[in-house]
Amino acid sequence: MAARFAFGALRDQARAGxxxxxxxxxxRTPSRRVAGTVQAGPATTLREQLAGVPEAERDALVLELVRGTVAEVLGHASAEAVRPDRPLKELGVRLAVGGRGP
Structure with a gap:
């Protein structure tokens, strides 16, 4: 399905949060940096985040990152709304491989 987007308006909304x-x-919007601060979030790579925690805690970190991302995409307030024991399909996520759905 084709769609037209007003990219200027989308950029304005992105800048406004x-x-x-x-x-x-x-x-894409330029990130604002404040001198003397460390930027967290998307500017920090997964590799950097994993390097900063003990090996025994890495699986839990990845799980929380995935839950947080899924919650954000689905419009939930927090990662707590995404239970790790539920299949994504039950949460309303439909994946199409090769451009064809089920």
């Missing part, structure tokens, strides 16, 4: 999670991958 009001862009819906679904559209965040469509626009």
């Amino acid at each position: 009001s862009l819906a999670p679904l559209f965040r991958g469509l626009v």
